Amino acid sequence: MNLANKITLARIFLVPVIMIFLLVQMDLQPITAGEFSITYNQLVAALIFILAASTDGLDGYIARKNKIVTNLGKLLDPLADKLLVAAVLISLVEMSKLSAFIAIVIISREFAVTGLRQIALLEGTVLAASKWGKWKTAIQITMIILLLLNNFPFAFIGIPLDFIVSWMAAIITVYSGIDYFVKNKNLIADSVKR
Template sequence: MNLANKITLARIFLVPVIMFFLLIKLDLGTLSFSDFEITYNQIVAALIFIIAASTDGLDGYIARKNKIVTNLGKLLDPLADKLLVAAVLISLVEMDKLNALIAIIIISREFAVTGLRQIALLEGSVMAASAWGKWKTAIQITMIIALLINNFPFALIDFPFDLIASWAAVIITVYSGIDYFMKNKHLIPVE
């Protein structure tokens, strides 16, 4: 197994670790100042999420640079991304930090585009990430981090950055999904 695929697998293995810190009732304490509070569990989960999310581009870069792109990597990389985002979104819903509708919309789009990518692979082609797909990923990661850290530092000035980022993520997620399907409608069998 090459380095790029190992990095992708590491991202998958970090998913349950993040969920452990978010959902298991392990009280590591709370950091509080002024009217702001955040548990150390959330801080640890956010840091692990940031590390995991940052490996997304790294594995692909290493694979392309070293010419070690594999079918396993093509399959695992988007799967790892979807597992990471879906698991954290579901955890945030469970923690009552994210509206379930937002999570459902984002996760549904991710599964739909993943299905389209699988159809493309069966047809012998690879759907490259679009610019909108990259923006979607960036705003989703920004939204998740803001929610994981209780909207810090914006919570100190009572600015709803996390809410704005959440709805921006929904809009860009839906738009990028439509963009993928419109550009690849030739892959969809019509019977």
């Protein structure tokens, strides 16, 4: 197994670690500064999430640079991304930090686009990430980090950036999903005929 695939697998293995830190109650005093407060386990989960999310581009870069792109990597990389984001979104809903509506919109879009990618693969085509798909990922990661860090540092100045970015993520997620389906409507029409 090459280095890029090992990095992708590491991202998958970090998912349950993040969930343990988020969902298992630990009896530690929270870090507080004025009105701001965050638990140690939530802070550790945020740092692990940032580490895991940062490996997303790294594994692909290493694979392309060293010409070691594999079918396993093509399968595992998007799976790792979706597992990471979905697990944290569901955990944030459980923690009452994110609206279930937003989590469902994001996760549903991921399932829909994954299905479209599967149709494309059956037709012998690979759907590359679009500009909107890349924006969607960046905004989702930003949203998750803000939610995990209890809106730090914006909580100090009273700007609900976590709330604003959550709705931006939902809107861009829907738009990017529609964009994929509109741009690939011929692929869908062809697959329905067969």
